[in-house]
Amino acid sequence: MxxxxxxxxxxxxxxxxxxxxxxxxxxxxxxxxxxxxxxxxxxxxxxxxxxxxxxxxxxxxxxxxxIVSKKDYTRATAGKLASNYFKGSYKSMVSFFMQQEQLSVQDLEDILKEMNKKS
CATH class of the missing domain: 1.10.10.10 (Winged helix-like DNA-binding domain superfamily/Winged helix DNA-binding domain)
Structure with missing residues (x-):
C-alpha cells in the first residue's frame, strides 16, 4: 500500500x-x-x-x-513503522513508546485486555 x-x-x-x-x-x-x-x-x-x-x-x-478503509491503512502503516524502525518487532515498538512515556502502564494493560479478547 x-x-x-x-x-x-x-x-x-x-x-x-x-x-x-x-x-x-x-x-x-x-x-x-x-x-x-x-x-x-x-x-x-x-x-x-x-x-x-x-x-x-x-x-x-x-x-x-x-475505497481503502481506515483499518487497512492503519494496519499497513503500523506494519511499515515496525519494519522500518523496529526491525519488524512490535515488542520493540511498544517498548519504545513506553520509554518515551507516550504509553502508560494503564494503556498497556488495556492493550493486553484487547489482545486477550481476540485470543
Missing part, C-alpha cells in the same frame, strides 16, 4: 469520518486557514490515482468516497 503525504492523510481522515463528500464539504471540515478549492481538488485526484478514493458524478461535480 502506498504511503500518504500529510495533506493526503488529512483529507482521508475527513473522508473516513464522513464516508463521502464533495470538495466543498471536505474543505468545511478542515481547520483554518482553509486551503484553496483547487488544492483540495488536486489532492483528491491524487488520492484517486493512488487508489485510495473513488468518486461518482453528481451534477457538475464529484462525490468522493474512500
Amino acid at each position: 502506498k504511503t500518504l503525504t500529510q495533506a493526503e492523510e488529512e483529507i482521508m481522515q475527513i473522508l473516513w469520518q464522513l464516508n463521502e463528500a464533495n470538495v466543498a464539504s471536505i474543505i468545511e471540515q478542515m481547520p483554518e486557514p482553509k486551503p484553496a478549492y483547487n488544492t483540495v481538488s488536486t489532492i483528491t485526484r491524487i488520492l484517486e490515482s493512488k487508489k485510495f478514493v473513488n468518486y461518482r458524478k453528481q451534477g457538475r461535480g464529484h462525490i468522493y468516497y474512500p
